[in-house]
Amino acid sequence: MSKLIQTLTISGQQIQLAEDIVDKNVDLVGFIAGKAWPAANVLSEYLLWRFTHQPPRTPFRMLELGAGTGATSLFAGKAVPPLTEIFVSDLDVAVPLIAHNIQLNYPDSANILTPLALDWTQHAQTAAWLASLPPRHNNNNNNKPPIDFVFASDVVYFPELFDPLIQTLVVLASPPPSPSLPLSTTSPLAAPTPTTTPLQPTPETIHESYTQPEILLVCRIRQLEKELPFYTKLGKYFHLQPLADEEWDNGRFWSTYRGEYVMFRCVLRSQPLDSEGSDDFETMLLMNADADLFD
Numbered sequence: 001m002s003k004l005i006q007t008l009t010i011s012g013q014q015i016q017l018a019e020d021i022v023d024k025n026v027d028l029v030g031f032i033a034g035k036a037w038p039a040a041n042v043l044s045e046y047l048l049w050r051f052t053h054q055p056p057r058t059p060f061r062m063l064e065l066g067a068g069t070g071a072t073s074l075f076a077g078k079a080v081p082p083l084t085e086i087f088v089s090d091l092d093v094a095v096p097l098i099a100h101n102i103q104l105n106y107p108d109s110a111n112i113l114t115p116l117a118l119d120w121t122q123h124a125q126t127a128a129w130l131a132s133l134p135p136r137h138n139n140n141n142n143n144k145p146p147i148d149f150v151f152a153s154d155v156v157y158f159p160e161l162f163d164p165l166i167q168t169l170v171v172l173a174s175p176p177p178s179p180s181l182p183l184s185t186t187s188p189l190a191a192p193t194p195t196t197t198p199l200q201p202t203p204e205t206i207h208e209s210y211t212q213p214e215i216l217l218v219c220r221i222r223q224l225e226k227e228l229p230f231y232t233k234l235g236k237y238f239h240l241q242p243l244a245d246e247e248w249d250n251g252r253f254w255s256t257y258r259g260e261y262v263m264f265r266c267v268l269r270s271q272p273l274d275s276e277g278s279d280d281f282e283t284m285l286l287m288n289a290d291a292d293l294f295d
Contacts, residue, residue, distance in 0.1 A: 037153065040154065058084060065120075067098055086111065088102065089115075145212060241267060
């Protein structure tokens with residue numbers, strides 16, 4: 001497959017980025033996965049600022065979802081300290097491009113960037129992968145998450161992937177299952193059968209001593225009517241918390257990108273709402289957007 005290689009510079013950091021040249025009329029998924037999209041630049045800018053001004057304690061483990069070209073992880077790798085692991089994930093068809101870009105930018109780096117095939121529809125495999133990760137915290141106990149930081153940009157596109165993405169986030173945010181219990185193949189978004197162990201969080205599985213991973217999403221608002229069902233249902237399982245002004249150069253995000261992008265954290269609820277969703281996302285937009293995007 002032919003590639004286009006370009007140089008990208010954000011906040012003084014530079015990467016070489018290869019994109020696959022794909023005909024979107026022939027392979028829409030390949031076209032989307034093979035390009036760097038605008039929200040990736042916004043998230044890259046934030047991560048470069050954050051990890052430069054507030055370096056994480058090491059060891060630190062990160063996971064990018066729907067990475068595509070891997071551009072955001074490539075930029076993040078420029079700012080994180082040694083002993084940081086960054087897993088750069090997407091569908092298996094995108095992994096060769098991710099691996100190519102990692103090698104292009106980090107041939108001899110001490111930072112570990114690892115391409116990873118992760119299918120949102122296979123959440124039992126995701127749970128198994130999490131369980132396979134070796135502990136790297138000083139206190140080896142179940143109160144620390146396998147992944148410290150989960151991030152994604154421009155992943156809200158195909159409606160048929162809304163539920164799989166939400167269930168993947170639930171798996172990533174939940175405490176690992178007890179070794180005595182089998183991994184479930186039941187979606188956390190559906191009522192579990194009596195013979196399976198639900199991944200859906202309950203008060204018994206989400207306890208105060210467990211430290212959830214930070215989950216940060218950045219999305220460009222393209223077709224709000226089409227995208228809103230995702231955010232509404234996401235709010236059934238997560239509290240959606242907008243980025244605070246003091247978290248990025250005295251409010252850079254909302255002053256620069258408001259009305260076009262949204263950046264927020266997902267904090268897993270102790271148990272899902274009884275309703276089909278929440279209005280967290282709408283409240284966030286109404287508080288921070290210049291115009292009423294719901295007109």
